[in-house]
Amino acid sequence: MHKNSKKGKKLINNLLNFFGIHKKLLENVFTPSSAANLNYIKRTNLEKNIDKNIKQTGKQLILYGHSGGGKTTLIREALKRQKRKFIITGCLSSETLEDLIVKAFDKLNPYYVNNTSEKNSIKISSHLKSSYSGIESTLKGEVSVESNKQYQRVLPIQLTYEKLAEFLGAIDCVWVIDDFHKVKDSEKKKLAEVMKAFVDISNDYPKVKIIALGAVNSPRDIVDHTTDINQRLAEVHVPLLSSEEIKSILINGSRLLNIHLSKTLINSTVKHSNSLGSICHSLAYNYCHFSKIDKTCHIKNKILDSVFKESIKEYLNDKSDTYKKQYDKALKSRGNSYENVKLILAAFLALNEDNVTHNEILSKIQEEEENYPQGNCTSYLQKLCSSKFDEILRYDDNSGKYSFSNPFFKAYCSMKLDENSINEAKKVSDVFEMVINELIKHKKTPYDE
Numbered sequence: 001m002h003k004n005s006k007k008g009k010k011l012i013n014n015l016l017n018f019f020g021i022h023k024k025l026l027e028n029v030f031t032p033s034s035a036a037n038l039n040y041i042k043r044t045n046l047e048k049n050i051d052k053n054i055k056q057t058g059k060q061l062i063l064y065g066h067s068g069g070g071k072t073t074l075i076r077e078a079l080k081r082q083k084r085k086f087i088i089t090g091c092l093s094s095e096t097l098e099d100l101i102v103k104a105f106d107k108l109n110p111y112y113v114n115n116t117s118e119k120n121s122i123k124i125s126s127h128l129k130s131s132y133s134g135i136e137s138t139l140k141g142e143v144s145v146e147s148n149k150q151y152q153r154v155l156p157i158q159l160t161y162e163k164l165a166e167f168l169g170a171i172d173c174v175w176v177i178d179d180f181h182k183v184k185d186s187e188k189k190k191l192a193e194v195m196k197a198f199v200d201i202s203n204d205y206p207k208v209k210i211i212a213l214g215a216v217n218s219p220r221d222i223v224d225h226t227t228d229i230n231q232r233l234a235e236v237h238v239p240l241l242s243s244e245e246i247k248s249i250l251i252n253g254s255r256l257l258n259i260h261l262s263k264t265l266i267n268s269t270v271k272h273s274n275s276l277g278s279i280c281h282s283l284a285y286n287y288c289h290f291s292k293i294d295k296t297c298h299i300k301n302k303i304l305d306s307v308f309k310e311s312i313k314e315y316l317n318d319k320s321d322t323y324k325k326q327y328d329k330a331l332k333s334r335g336n337s338y339e340n341v342k343l344i345l346a347a348f349l350a351l352n353e354d355n356v357t358h359n360e361i362l363s364k365i366q367e368e369e370e371n372y373p374q375g376n377c378t379s380y381l382q383k384l385c386s387s388k389f390d391e392i393l394r395y396d397d398n399s400g401k402y403s404f405s406n407p408f409f410k411a412y413c414s415m416k417l418d419e420n421s422i423n424e425a426k427k428v429s430d431v432f433e434m435v436i437n438e439l440i441k442h443k444k445t446p447y448d449e
């Protein structure tokens with residue numbers, strides 16, 4: 001019976017695909033640079049925990065964990081699931097908390113000024129509306145005065161944290177602050193104060209709250225635990241996607257596009273993704289692109305394993321500027337007497353292992369630099385794991401070992417640090433070829449079968 005119903009479902013799906021019903025576009029299925037939507041993989045325990053905290057009145061929330069772990073995706077899905085209204089404010093390193101407040105204020109314009117469609121249904125007191133307009137015109141005034149100088153908006157005195165909480169509260173809206181790790185530490189300290197204003201206002205407006213997302217090791221890096229917000233603050237750690245979850249992205253995506261990926265191709269993609277959803281989405285996108293598939297196929301289309309190599313090349317091509325910038329930025333940061341980053345990365349690569357300990361790296365460096373201080377090794381390893389250094393390395397608490405977050409970047413570093421190969425490489429394409437060779441040296445891939 002069960003088998004029959006499964007068969008029936010498959011048949012219906014085949015028919016729907018054949019007639020082009022429920023057709024999906026490739027760019028909506030594999031989403032390397034945005035939150036997953038159509039091809040969202042459930043993470044049940046995390047979802048339960050997040051949902052519980054969203055439901056609790058007055059509870060503020062922090063989601064933290066490695067970049068690419070799926071924080072933005074999870075929170076968007078959770079708010080959608082709970083039919084919550086929300087605005088998302090992304091952060092730039094140059095921004096202050098005041099800038100973020102102004103950005104959030106601007107996003108409320110459709111509710112308070114341009115009474116568009118569904119937004120009409122919300123009753124906002126005329127007092128609050130006129131208060132919004134008043135602040136808006138003050139802000140506009142400042143923009144025109146400042147337009148010749150460096151552009152910076154000053155928070156009008158009427159636009160306090162409490163006021164923003166009230167504007168959001170009156171329309172039952174959640175404020176999501178994304179990538180909060182990017183702002184300066186001094187700004188981070190102020191967040192607890194703003195959250196406090198949101199806790200207070202939740203007595204009148206139960207649905208309002210702040211959800212802050214950040215790529216940090218500890219929520220303490222976002223909100224100082226000495227503040228009295230603690231009781232009203234929940235922290236949820238978002239781990240990187242597991243191999244099973246990465247595999248599900250590929251399998252679910254294949255179903256949506258009516259394609260077939262071989263086991264070898266799936267396993268290689270999982271390995272090369274190293275728990276980063278964006279690599280998995282990128283590679284899968286490229287597989288389809290090179291197989292000339294841009295939407296759900298009428299008849300199941302088998303992707304050839306041979307697309308793997310060109311897909312990797314394309315991925316590296318897309319990333320070449322990013323990697324160069326990350327590499328140069330990391331190497332520029334050197335101490336007084338030692339090129340710390342260079343020494344650490346070179347030692348790591350010379351060890352020729354996926355995971356290494358602090359002591360192994362230190363000993364390797366000391367083979368050449370006898371007096372290299374342990375303290376330097378410790379502090380630079382820590383830096384290389386931080387978002388300031390683009391999380392080049394990852395630290396695993398359980399094993400006490402470090403690894404490269406991104407295997408492609410690892411190969412890139414190994415190529416850059418090998419001076420002989422740099423001299424040999426004449427063109428960018430040669431460099432990529434070398435990176436690929438570096439990758440296949442260590443991993444079993446579809447193209448060496």
Ligand SMILES: Nc1ncnc2c1ncn2[C@@H]1O[C@H](COP(=O)(O)OP(=O)(O)O)[C@@H](O)[C@H]1O
Nearest residue numbers: 032036040041067068069070071072073277278
């Ligand atoms: N649950 C999920 N299902 C499918 N893809 C996901 C999921 N979570 C994350 N991704 C994908 O992984 C990448 C990183 O996700 P994102 O939410 O931006 O992470 P973060 O905000 O933690 O940096 C994106 O390409 C996204 O589409």
Ligand SMILES: [Mg+2]
Nearest residue numbers: 071072178179
């Ligand atoms: Mg994010």
